[in-house]
Amino acid sequence: MTDLRQTNAARPSTKTTSRPRPSRTRRQRRSIYPSWFYIPAAALYIVLFAVPTFASLYFSLTRWTLFDVTFIGFDNFVQFFSDPQLLRSFMNTVVFAVVTSVAKVVLGFALAVLLTSELIGRGYLRAVTFFPVLVSTIGVGLTFKALLDPFDGIVNGALAVFGIQGPGWLTDPNLALLSVAVVDVWKGLGIATLVYIAGIVAIPQDYFEAARVDGASSWNVFRNITFPLSWPATGTVIILSVIGGLRSFDLIWAMTKGGPGFSSDVIASVIYKQYQAGFYGLSTAGNVVLFIVVTAVMIPISRLINKRSLDV
Amino acid sequence: MSSIFTTRRSMALIAGAALAAVTLAGCSTADGSSADGPVEISYLTTNGDDSIATGEALIAAFEKENPDVKVTLNTRPGGAEGDNLVKTQLSTGEMDDVFFYNTGSLFQALNPDSTLVDLSDSDWVSDVTDGFKEVVSTDGGTYGAPLGASYAGGIAYNKKVFADLGIEIPTDWNSLVAAAQKIKAAGVTPIEQTYGDTWTSQIFLLTDFGNVLKQDPKWAEDYTANKAKFSDEPALDGFTHLQQVYDEGLLNADFASATAADGTAALADGSAAMYPMLSSFVLSTLMQNSPDAVSNIGFFAMPAENASDTTLTVWEPSAVYIPKTTEGAELDAAKKFVAFVNSPEGCAVQVENVVPGGPFSTSACSVPGDTPALVADIQAYIDADKSAAALEFLSPVKGPNLENISIEVGSGISSAKDGAAAYDDDVKKQAQQLGLKGW
Numbered sequence: 001m002t003d004l005r006q007t008n009a010a011r012p013s014t015k016t017t018s019r020p021r022p023s024r025t026r027r028q029r030r031s032i033y034p035s036w037f038y039i040p041a042a043a044l045y046i047v048l049f050a051v052p053t054f055a056s057l058y059f060s061l062t063r064w065t066l067f068d069v070t071f072i073g074f075d076n077f078v079q080f081f082s083d084p085q086l087l088r089s090f091m092n093t094v095v096f097a098v099v100t101s102v103a104k105v106v107l108g109f110a111l112a113v114l115l116t117s118e119l120i121g122r123g124y125l126r127a128v129t130f131f132p133v134l135v136s137t138i139g140v141g142l143t144f145k146a147l148l149d150p151f152d153g154i155v156n157g158a159l160a161v162f163g164i165q166g167p168g169w170l171t172d173p174n175l176a177l178l179s180v181a182v183v184d185v186w187k188g189l190g191i192a193t194l195v196y197i198a199g200i201v202a203i204p205q206d207y208f209e210a211a212r213v214d215g216a217s218s219w220n221v222f223r224n225i226t227f228p229l230s231w232p233a234t235g236t237v238i239i240l241s242v243i244g245g246l247r248s249f250d251l252i253w254a255m256t257k258g259g260p261g262f263s264s265d266v267i268a269s270v271i272y273k274q275y276q277a278g279f280y281g282l283s284t285a286g287n288v289v290l291f292i293v294v295t296a297v298m299i300p301i302s303r304l305i306n307k308r309s310l311d312v
Numbered sequence: 313m314s315s316i317f318t319t320r321r322s323m324a325l326i327a328g329a330a331l332a333a334v335t336l337a338g339c340s341t342a343d344g345s346s347a348d349g350p351v352e353i354s355y356l357t358t359n360g361d362d363s364i365a366t367g368e369a370l371i372a373a374f375e376k377e378n379p380d381v382k383v384t385l386n387t388r389p390g391g392a393e394g395d396n397l398v399k400t401q402l403s404t405g406e407m408d409d410v411f412f413y414n415t416g417s418l419f420q421a422l423n424p425d426s427t428l429v430d431l432s433d434s435d436w437v438s439d440v441t442d443g444f445k446e447v448v449s450t451d452g453g454t455y456g457a458p459l460g461a462s463y464a465g466g467i468a469y470n471k472k473v474f475a476d477l478g479i480e481i482p483t484d485w486n487s488l489v490a491a492a493q494k495i496k497a498a499g500v501t502p503i504e505q506t507y508g509d510t511w512t513s514q515i516f517l518l519t520d521f522g523n524v525l526k527q528d529p530k531w532a533e534d535y536t537a538n539k540a541k542f543s544d545e546p547a548l549d550g551f552t553h554l555q556q557v558y559d560e561g562l563l564n565a566d567f568a569s570a571t572a573a574d575g576t577a578a579l580a581d582g583s584a585a586m587y588p589m590l591s592s593f594v595l596s597t598l599m600q601n602s603p604d605a606v607s608n609i610g611f612f613a614m615p616a617e618n619a620s621d622t623t624l625t626v627w628e629p630s631a632v633y634i635p636k637t638t639e640g641a642e643l644d645a646a647k648k649f650v651a652f653v654n655s656p657e658g659c660a661v662q663v664e665n666v667v668p669g670g671p672f673s674t675s676a677c678s679v680p681g682d683t684p685a686l687v688a689d690i691q692a693y694i695d696a697d698k699s700a701a702a703l704e705f706l707s708p709v710k711g712p713n714l715e716n717i718s719i720e721v722g723s724g725i726s727s728a729k730d731g732a733a734a735y736d737d738d739v740k741k742q743a744q745q746l747g748l749k750g751w
Contacts, residue, residue: 063745066403067423070747079741084734085713151566171507171568173725259510260568261720262713276392277712278399278421279745 060285065278076285089258089265096181096252096266097245103185104241105234108192113226115193116200126197130190137187141254144183145170148255173263176256180264184251188244192237199233200226235305242301246294267293350382351645353638356401356408358394359387362596363412366459366665373661374652381645391511392712395421402427407635409646412459415447415631417708421746422633425452429634434647436654436676444673447628447705456631457650461668461679463592464690465519465625465702466613471685473500473585474610481612483619485553492562495585503557504584505567505722506575513718515588516557516614520550522623522700523616532706538743538750542732549617551728551735554721568723573597580605588614590627591686592669599667611689613698624693627702629673708746711738 060077063070080086115126132140147154148169156166169179207225216224249268252258258265258273267290274283357367364387371383386408388397395418401407402422413419422428430453431437437445437454448456474481477498482488492502506512524531527546534540535547542548557563564570564584576597578584587594591611598606613624632653634646652658659677662668668679670690679687693699704710711717714735721731743751 063747065421065423065745066399067426079744084737150569168568173723257510259716259719260507260723261716261725263725273712274741276396277742278395279712279741282741282745 060288064281089270093266101241104192111193112196133190137250176264199230203229353409354384356386356411358390409638416705428455439675458673460629463669468594501564501584502562504575504587506570508571510715516554517550519614521703522625525700526621526623536707551732555728611686624699713738
């Protein structure tokens with residue numbers, strides 16, 4: 001969230017470089033409220049965020065059965081990284097995050113360009129694109145699980161009409177993860193499109209008018225105006241979908257439970273299974289690792305994107 | 313300005329007073345009901361149709377006999393999710409007054425000595441079989457009372473298909489494979505597998521355990537002590553057999569997506585000849601979906617390499633427990649309820665609602681006269697002393713990933729040897745979590 005706020009805060013600051021020393025205004029603003037004013041928010045923050053974070057750091061160093069706790073140092077981390085399934089699930093997580101992010105950027109942008117053009121029933125079409133976002137992920141997962149059933153599913157039923165023997169979308173170990181990724185793209189595309197529509201609509205009309213006066217073709221308008229000026233939207237979409245992809249769990253769990261075998265396991269589902277098995281310390285260690293991985297991936301990405309949006 | 317301020321303050325005062333009054337009223341009703349009204353206790357069971365039906369019927373019969381006690385039925389999910397819920401409820405002190413849970417190693421993981429009420433001085437304990445007592449006791453006491461009958465794991469088969477093709481019940485592994493080939497040649501699915509319900513994939517392995525124990529009576533002990541491994545014979549057989557039935561194409565075409573209900577249906581209508589499964593599951597599904605087929609389904613033990621080693625693997629029933637957080641009048645009522653479950657009246661209710669998948673573990677209950685063929689087959693193994701308890705009752709070590717490892721081996725993703733090695737790694741985590749020696 002902080003990354004997004006930075007993206008937004010960074011943009012106006014480029015325009016207002018003439019204003020002297022923003023740091024002083026910030027100091028003045030802080031003194032508006034007495035310090036007790038912050039106590040309720042601070043208390044909530046400490047109880048709901050700070051304490052659990054530090055508690056989880058502690059529990060990740062223990063063997064924890066909910067009934068008693070044994071301190072075992074870094075054994076959980078050693079165990080977590082020596083897990084034979086971990087490497088595969090890690091690769092799956094990366095593949096899933098990359099595939100879904102790229103697809104959402106490309107398709108979301110294409111749809112947004114379409115839906116910002118003069119279309120009949122544009123409002124309706126925009127709403128329809130957004131509908132899958134509103135449906136519960138578990139519901140979507142279970143529905144697609146039924147649709148993709150290799151024998152009774154409607155997808156393979158439709159393929160059979162054309163004489164094609166459809167594969168086991170969710171039961172073939174090579175296809176399962178990609179099938180889930182496709183459904184994830186379908187479900188998450190609405191958000192990406194919405195962000196892009198907002199980005200494109202926010203581009204000042206002056207540019208388009210100037211381009212039209214200069215006689216630019218629509219490809220040139222797209223290439224030189226729409227595409228570069230919706231870069232902040234691209235940044236937001238990438239950040240949102242990479243974070244979502246890295247910690248994706250609910251859709252995968254509803255559709256394959258990481259199966260068949262371990263072929264669609266991601267880090268989050270491995271952690272969940274460890275928690276289910278009662279390895280509370282081990283799964284907490286896994287969550288600490290996931291937290292570090294997501295942070296390590298996101299900081300450079302958001303830095304890069306912020307830099308680009310400042311340049312634009 | 314000041315008038316607004318005072319109005320607000322007085323509003324706040326009124327609101328505060330109203331709140332206090334409500335709270336006080338709440339307290340007084342709570343006190344009153346425990347003094348003269350009926351004692352209210354709650355009973356937590358799993359959310360399966362059978363256990364809800366049994367729970368409701370038991371409560372109705374119990375309340376009729378004990379009008380001063382009111383029992384509420386709560387449900388929880390089964391499987392690993394349910395295990396977590398029970399552990400969480402126990403550790404936070406939020407557990408229902410009586411709850412239904414597994415016996416054996418899952419029961420041991422509840423830390424019974426500090427969380428459960430010792431029931432060893434109850435009258436019904438003397439009726440319970442020694443085998444059952446072992447799986448609900450620690451050195452500190454006996455904590456559970458059986459609810460439901462024991463059941464077996466093995467192969468449920470369609471008698472008509474076997475008879476039509478002139479196939480005898482196989483007692484060693486090679487004759488099972490030969491029989492399967494013959495069935496396949498006749499155009500019937502020889503062996504049904506249902507990996508759409510992942511838990512069913514473990515059955516091949518778990519039901520082979522009776523055979524392992526017959527070949528090495530100390531195997532479970534050695535396994536707990538980190539001396540015996542699934543990568544070595546005799547336990548490796550379970551994995552190799554699972555791989556073999558896939559490699560030889562003896563499975564149904566939809567094995568990867570079929571559910572256990574699909575599997576039972578295929579067995580019932582004769583499109584599949586054999587289904588490795590738990591007897592209780594097959595029986596209750598048949599009773600619900602195709603009651604006419606019950607008499608046509610028999611049961612035999614998972615064959616070992618040598619016929620002389622073939623032994624039926626048997627599971628003790630689950631039990632009802634009382635947590636330490638239940639006290640006073642509620643505790644007395646809870647104990648009464650547990651005793652009722654194990655009384656002849658309670659047994660009658662149990663039998664009425666669920667057809668037992670095997671013999672009962674208490675002398676207070678008996679399987680009714682018109683025994684299904686499948687239960688009679690199981691009883692024959694027990695009478696002939698060719699049965700053994702499942703591994704989960706003899707060792708607390710069970711890896712959480714057995715389902716998925718079995719699916720990998722059983723659908724050609726990995727070999728039996730790799731699967732067994734992966735499972736040996738998997739159990740290590742569980743053993744360490746339990747703090748066992750030698751790991």
